[in-house]
Structures are given as structure tokens and as C-alpha cells.
Amino acid sequence: MAKTISELDDSKVILHPYINSLQKLAVYDLKDWLYIVGTNNDQTSFRLLRISRLSVKELEIKDDGLEYTSHEIQTIISKDNKGGKGATRSVSAFGIAGFIRFLEGYYMILITKRRPVAFVGLHYIYKIEETSMFYIPCEAIRMSHSDEPRYLKMFQSVDLSSNFYFSYSYDITNTLQVNMAVPKDSIIPLIQNGPKKKFWDFQIRGEPNRKFVWNEHLTSMVEKKLHCDWIIHITHGFVGQSVLSIFGRPVNITLIARRSNKYAGTRFLKRGANFDGDVANEVETEQIVEDMGVSSWLVCPRISSFVQIRGSIPGHWSQDITKIVAKPAISNDLLILSYKLQVGTSEG
Template sequence: MKKENTLDTTLNFSNYRFVMSSFELYETKTRYYLIGTNQSKQRYRVLQIHRTNPKELVVIEDDVVYTQHEKSKLLKMIEDGNMSVGGLHLVPMRIYGVVGFVRFTQGWYMIFITKRKQVALLGGHYIYHIDETRLVPVGLQVKIDKNSDEARYITTFQNIDLTKNFYFSYTYDLTNTLQVNMTQSPLQSEGKEPREKTSYDYNDMFVWNHYLLKSGFKDLRSRSGWILPLIYGFFDQAKISVFGRSIVVTLIARRSRYFAGARFLKRGVNDKGFVANDVETEQIVAEMTTTSFHSTDRLYGNPRYTSYVQHRGSIPLIWSQDTTNMSPKPPIELNVVDPFFSAAALHFENLFTRYGTPCIVLNLIKQKEKTKRESILGKEYAEAVDYLNQFLPKDKRIKYIAWDMSRASRSHDQDVIGYLEKIAEETMEATGFFHSGFEIPPRRAYTRQHGVLRTNCIDCLDRTNAAQFLMGKCALGHQLYALGVIGSPKIDFDSDVVNIFTEMYHDHGDTIALQYGGSHLVNTMETYRKINQWTSHPRDMIESIKRFYANAFSDADKQDAINLFLGNYVTKDGQPMLWELNSDYHLHNQDPRLKTAHHDYRKWFSEKALHSQDYEMDPALFTIPPSFRVPAINPDESDPFHGYWEEYYTHRQLTSLDSLFFFNMNGTLKYRPPKLVLGSKDCEGP
């Protein structure tokens, strides 16, 4: 069928990713046909999945973009061609995205998103939470024995509950920070014509369905609209009224898929430099005078978006804890003695590449103990940083801060909050934060974050979350000040803004703790602020017991599920089953026979990593030529200049204000005192 340009606009968007947000699945005896369409249901794409060979997955992307009429003709043609073998049938289910493909011991399966929920809005782009998925066999339906290996693999795979804390967006790249997304222009410097966007620079570290997508699609960085990256972690958004101005705060936590696992089973760092419980936390603060990231003449020119990013992760040494003795606090063991700290070097080089310099390490583990546990790691960690620092240029060295937060919180003469706020202010001065826009007033000048605060305790849960909250609170004050909302970067604890911000970070900490440790936070900000300490003791005990139970009885199954879902373990004929492995060490570390040559033990970093953020943006790359500023006649989400309105503002539908997500967003209104009703009993005189 002849390809037609069905989009009547001033631009040719064929070089851009075609966004699809709803799908229909049709089946014949030999093939599945997945039909994807955009928000306005004006254009359609077709994906073919062959069903005849259970061991080989054949997925074919049809490059043709069809109109609705052409799509109907194509389906009729397929139906007529298969009439002798049963025809063409619509599979009765709603589909909102393809999670990927997976195979265990028999045939292949497709995983689809069948329910979703809007949880956030960024620059006109919706963020969705997965509420329901469905596993569909590619081959012909065969009854699976409930006691078979296949049935056990399916059960293990589904132990990763995709309906808990998995998020996606059709039009916004959730795997990268706002700073990365808003400092990349699709325009060329010469001629200012749209450049051919042949790839999408997803951050592989945070694409949790990477293995599942790779099974069906050869190039995950292609322009294919079928590829929908999922992040795993936390997402929350709140609307705050400050002196009548509408401010939206968004909190995002992205969990790394590298060296991922449960608390006691994944500790420290692997030999590739990836640490356990690696989480990137980003807070985006925006003034919602206008929604879009873009201004009238500049891509990403809206000066009302700010963000700050911080990092948590296990101590980057090779260490573990023996859980076989059922102790609630197993002893800590350093498993490898490496005088060159090679794994830690790889980890910090990765941080330099991701965030730039300086890297500020805030180590909150115990420094002095009667029975040495945490302090063993503290001494080794300090030696690692000292060793690595001696080869770095002075202005690029890692700043190491070791502070026994547990001891300080029990002491009557130490101000935990005050000390952490001081560190936060110093960090903010060193790293700065991201502020979008060009050519804006001096006090709100365009800035970029250089460097990151890396926080850890032993589990990177309770103490870490409290420290990250105080860093976030400090950043929030600076972000509001930069937006011109408040007259000083200082904000008080007991204010509506900080109240809702505290709730967001508490939910953030609880979610990360459940994912890694199996329970909610044991110690909250109330503990460290020494508020309601007596009422918090029973909760602390319950959560400690929950965490111990999860670690002792369910973590092994959770680890198996993660290894299977992420493709760390792939079923092969003749190899042991997943549950028969004595250890998953070889799944997360390189085979010594295949290891590449180490960096020089002194020049352990690359110059490129040290200067990864040292570049200036050319405003010319972000200037929209006048001819492109004319609104498109029939825009859709694929339009890089106007498409951001199409998902949120559905022009062709009657929409009530009550149904709009932004109107119903959680906010500070609940902190307002109840209205005083004159004439009520409470207001009557004696």
C-alpha cells in the first residue's frame, strides 16, 4: 500500500518518533497483528508477531503510516486471506503499551499494559502509573501443567508486580533528568532545520523493561513508537499555593536496574562499578503560569522550570552480610581486598559521567561501636576515597563527609537537623541546580547543576532519606527564590509548603524501603526532629520485625524474580534452573576470563568523565524559526513544536474541568483552617 503523508502541517514529522498511546490486537492462526494509533486516532502503525515457531520470536515493524480508512482495508485484506484457516479475530482487551517479550522453557509471551492511571503532568506531558498488565502467549494456546517448570517460571516472573511503582510516559523521557531533557535540541546549528532524530538517548540504567524490549526490537534507541521504557521507583506531584501563585512540586525516584535486588542479598558494589540500591532522586519545582517547556520563540525556553538531583547508593566496596544465622544484625564482611579500589573507581567514574563534579559523599554510618560492624566499612571507605583522590585534579576531588548520624540523634547536645542543613547549604553552593530558560532577569539567570550529593548509610533507607529530605528542603528554598516566588531562599519547617514536602519525602522513603528492605521506614523525620518520640516506638518495632521477616523468608524469591525479569538469568537448555543456583554472583559480575583490561591504577578516571558537564548551550540551536511558529493544522504528539498540548488538552472532545488532572492534583489547600460559620453553636456567645 502506498505511503501517504496524512499530517497536514508546515513540517515533515516523518523523521520524528511516531507516538502511539492505544492499541488493538488481532489474531490469525499464524500471526498476531498489533495496531497502534495516536491520541487523535488519525494515524496507525502495524506490528506483526509470527506464531508458528515457539522457539524463535519474529517481530516485524511495518514502516507505513496508515489512515483509518487504509487500516480498515488492510484488516479486511488480512481477514479475506485467512478465511480458510479461521479468519481474523479481535482479541477483546484494551492495550495502552507494550512492556516487551519473554520466553522461559516453552514458547514466547507478550506483556501488555491493560490499565493505566495519570499520576503527574510535566510540561504538558502526562506521566502514567501501570495499574494492570496481561501476559499473552504468542503461540497457540497450550494448557500448562501447574507443577511444571514453565508454570514455576511464570509465577516467579509475575512476582515482579508491574502494578506497583512502575511508570511511563508516551512523550516525555522519564529515564533522564529534566536538565538532560531540556538541554538537548532537535534543531541543527546550520539552517535551523529539524535534524533527523534517528535515536532516542534513553538512560539504559533506568529502563527496567530493557531486556524484555530487546527480545522483540533490535534497536531500542530507534525512532520506533513501539518502544515504551518503564522506570521503577517513585513518583509524586503536588500543587502548592504561595502568595496566590501556583507552584507544582514533582518528586521522582529512579531505581537502577544494574546490581538490583533485595536488601541482604545485594550489598556494596559489583566488579562493574554498579552499587546496590542505586536510586536517583529528582525534585522539579515549576511555576505554572504556562504549562509548556517551550516559550513562543524558543524550544525549552520557559524560564519557570527548576530541578535538583541527588543520589543514594550502597557503599561502593565489595562487602556482604551472612544471613544464615537468623540474626537481625548479621556481621559485615569485606569480601575482597583490593588496594587499588578498582570497583569503587569505576563507580565514581560513572557518577562523574552522569552528574559531573564535584561529587560530595555523605557517609552516615556508625563511626564507633563496641562490636565493630558498620565502622569496618567506614574505615575502608575513607581509605578508598583518599586513594582515589590523590590522582584527581584538586578542583575535581571527591569531598568525603563522615558523620555518625545514629549517635548524634541519640545525643541531647547535638543538633541533627542543624548539622544536615549546614551540609545542604554548602552542597547547594557547590553544585547549584538546574534552572531553564534563556535571557531572563539576572537573579533568575539560566543555571545548570554540576555535581551531585551522594548519600548513604548501611541500607540507604532511614538515615539516608532524612538527609535527602533536608537537602531537598534546602534546594526547594533556592528553587522558589530563583523563580521569584519568595524573597529569601530560607523556608521554615512549620509551613504549608514544607508540610506537604515532608509528606512527599516520607512516601518516597517508604516506597524505596519497601522495594529494597521489605518494610516501611523505621525512623522518620519526626524521629530526628524529636517530635512524638514515645508514640513512634511501637511503629519502629513493628517495621523492624517486618523488615527482618522479609529479609529472612521472602528475599530469595524476590531476588529470583528480579534476575528473571531483568534478564540477568536467561533460560537455556542444559543449564540449571533458576531456583537450583547456589548463588547469583556470576549473574551480576563479569566472568574473569572475559574481563577487559583495567584502567591505569593511577589514571583510574577518563578526562571525558571529569568534563562531562563542561559545555555551553548554543541559543541558536533552540530558536524556533518564524515559519515553524505557525500552529499546525492537525498536530499530534509526534510534533516536537506543538504536540505537547495534544495529550492533555483533547481538542476534539468535550472536557469538564473536574476531570482535568491538574485541577484535581493534591495540594496545600488541605492545610487551610476550616471556614468559620457564623451562627453555629461554636460561635455563639454564653
Template structure:
């Protein structure tokens, strides 16, 4: 995949004029044609034929954190990127169409959210203290389109053209206490590592990543006009599967299947890696609450 970025900054009129010239210069081959409105590039993917560009074509605002709007994905499109070197028979092959259908089973309009100006993959505290570049932010455990954007980020060495998608839950409500209005925001961020459905994913993997790893954050701030000082509080907690090698066999007849423990990690190396990662992310002390009855 070859991508080039024009470093020139254009006004709206200059951009329209440039597109007009490109259209007129290529009129013999059809010129430019309108494809879709785009609110963000999710990434690029290639199966057997051409590359496909995944776009957000509709969005809806679901909240705002101190002036930074947060959006949910309402509609997406997968646009093929033409390439003369790609055999048309491969691009229209049965296998190619099967892979495309498999990708389309991932519904980005359910529980994916993003922001153009706020790092929703990070907690409020990290947003206030963080100076990491965009490339590093995409590599965090809560950005689900990290792989899809890897190519364009590598070519352009920036993240200006893509949006980082977080998968989980975002809900915001206004509360009134003693005549003062507050905004309550609840955010749940699911890890992209060792992800899977209940019973099928349990325990920890060799890299110390646990199944169903979710970071939950509660943010409360006074609902005052943007620009005015306001007190803000944030509480973060993390939940995940027990960091041991264990599993459960699914059964419709047994609502509480037996827990099967594996003894392949006698030195608890994966468990150690998991807690090292927790300390790196949140610091000490690590307080564990056992949810097993």
C-alpha cells in the same frame, strides 16, 4: 523471534480496511479476533515454549511535566505468540507454567511509570540537553524492561513500539506561594543493576554497581498554561550503598547485624569504577554525604 514492520502510514479508516481484508482472507482458519486494548508493549520473553508478549492494558495518569503526561501501569497481560514449531506439550508443561507464574509475581502495577513523549529515565537537565537516540536511552540503568525489549528493538532498529518502564516513585503536587501556583514533582529512579532487598544486597559488585542505587530529582515549575514561558528548576541527588565489598547477615533477633567486610578487592578497583561512573553521569565534583551513624 521474527518481527516485521510495515513502513506504510495508515489513516484510521485505512487501518480498519486493512484489518477487514486480513480477516476475510483468513476466515477459513478463524480470521482475526479481538484480544485486548494495549497502551504499550513492555517486551517479549521466552521460557521453554512460545514467546510471550507483555502488554500494558490499563494505565492511569499520575502527572505531567510541561505538557508531557506521565502514566503508571494499572494492569498488564501476557499474551502467547502462537508458533507452529513449538510443541504443544512443552507450551503446557509444568515447568513452563512454573516459569510463567514466577514472572507474574513481578507486579508491574506497583511503582512502575512511563511516558510516551518525555524521557522519564533521564533528569530534566538531560532531557533538555540530550540528543541520544531511543536505543541508547533504553540501555540506561533506570530502564527496567531493557532486556525484555532488546529483541524487538534489535529487529526493528527503533523504539516506536515499546515503552520504557522506570521503577521507583513519582509524585506531583500543586503549591501556592504569594499568589502564584507552582508544580512540585518528586521522582525517584531505582537502578536495575545489582538490585535487591535490604540486607540481601549490600555494597558494590565487580562492575562498580552499588546496591539500592536511587537517583532522586525534585522539579519545580510555575503552573501556567502549556505553551507559555515558565521558570523551571531541578535538583538531583543520588544515593547508594557504600561502594565496598561488605554484607550483613539477616536475623530476626538482631536489629542491627554486624557489618562483614570482604578483603577481596585490595586495590579498590570496584570502588574506582563506581566513582568513574558517577563522574560520567553527573560530572565533578562528587560530594559524598555519609549516612552511617
């Protein structure tokens, strides 16, 4: 049976956020394969990801989409490693940030250290403290290239432990209003246990705001191949939180600043707007106020947010760099400026 949410009585619909169950990972190094075992915090449910180590130019990755017990996982690894020297547990992690290839084989980027910095309702937000890059292909088939270390060093110059955040259950790329709103109509398969069913339970995984997903280019090649539990959306910006006492009542103040990945860079190099209407260094700042005195956040949440957006003036400008003066003359093309304003304001 398939229904849309609008076809059901609102008083009988319960919306639950989708919780990414894979919060702990272990990488096992087999002879020809890498096995990534993911599990929840209680280690009661496991998933398995297989990555071939015999492919250099292509990322050969397999996800059966099944859930296993701890005993089943150990049995599979032992069976597949039959005749080998034994599966070596190479590294432990808290998530996969993505995959990247330069001139040789693919690297896997793992989140090896995290720190909780805030919570919204029952959802924790983590800051990335440390990452690790794991070279996937076997060393025996590695295609050495003289420029590989240079590209690797350039990529590693971006410090992923500097103001990058993620959450397993709360979409920090969207505002509170978007996350709390009833999702748009979509056909959702429901199983009704008899005609007297009192409530319909929905588990919701919303679409992230791609503008604020900073690892999208690292996961785009595998996002459609893998179960959604393997995918983590990372945001760059700032997350801070304080608890205040107002007339003896605890109030949680959370500040989330999301930096857009469109036309981002240093102010010396990025100003104005590009031809897609994206302004330089756009930041969406959200202040969330939550009443912590409520006994049950799920039953009657008292929470609100205020959102502000800032960015460069959406203009197209240039200056003559041959003459160094204290105040360089800035020339504006009003026709291009008008076009960019129309493109930028027509979004959404």
C-alpha cells in the same frame, strides 16, 4: 542536505520532543498471525505489527514502518484474513512492555491499564495499573513442558502494577537537565524550503539512561527491528506531584525517584557493590519545581530541578553465617574496596 545543530544559528533552531504516537493498541487474532494495530489518541494515524503464531522457539515479527488510515488498516486485515473465520479483537492495550520466553513459546506483555500521575510541562507521566500476558504461538503447535507453569508463576510474582512508570513524550529515565539540554552533534537530514527559511525544526528522541530502564531485557530482541513508536521505556521507582500556591502563584512540585536496575534487590541479599562498580539499591531522586503561572511553557519555561543520588556503601563485605550473633563481625577487603571506588567514580 545534512547539517549538524552546531552549524545553525541557535536563535533559528526549534527543538521539539519526539512524541510516541502509538498510545492505543488493539490485538487481532488471525489464524496464523497476530496483528497489533497501534494508533494515536485522535485515531488519525495507524501502524501495523505482524507476529507469526507458527513459530515456537523464535519470535517472528514484521514491521513495515508505514503509516495507515483507519480504512487502510481494515482493508489489510480483511484481505489477509480471507478465507478465515474473521479477525477477532482479543485485547486492547496502551503499550507493549516487551516479550519473554521460558521453555515453550513467546509471551507478549501488554499494558492494559494506566493512570496519569504527573506532568512535566506538557508531558504526562503514567503509572502502570494493570498488565496482561498474551501467549503468541497457536495452541496446536504448543510444546508442553512441565516446568513452564512454575517459571510463568515466578515471573508473574513481579507485580508490574507496583511503582512502574512510563511516558509517551518525556524521557523519565533522564533528569530534566539532560532532557532540556541541546543534544550532541549528530548528522540530521534537513529539508530547507528556500534560502529565506527563518527556523529549523528538529524533533528529538534522546537516548534513555539504560540504568533506569527496567524492561530493557524484554525489548532488546526487537528494539532494532521495530519503529521506535512501538518501544516504551519503563522505570521503577516513585512519581508524585503537588501544586502549591506561593504568594498567589501556582507552583508545581514533582518528585521522581528512579531505581537502578544494576545490582538491585532486597537489602538482606544486596549490599555493597559488584565488581562493575554498581552499588546496591541505587536511587536517583529528582525534585522538579515548575512555575505554572507562565502563559506558554514552550516560549518561556520557568522550571528547575535538584538531583540527589543514594545507594549502598561501595564495599565488598562478607560474614560468617555459621554463628548467629547479635552483631556479626563484618570483614572488609580494602584492596577490593579501593578498586570498586575507582570503577564507580570513573563512570560518566
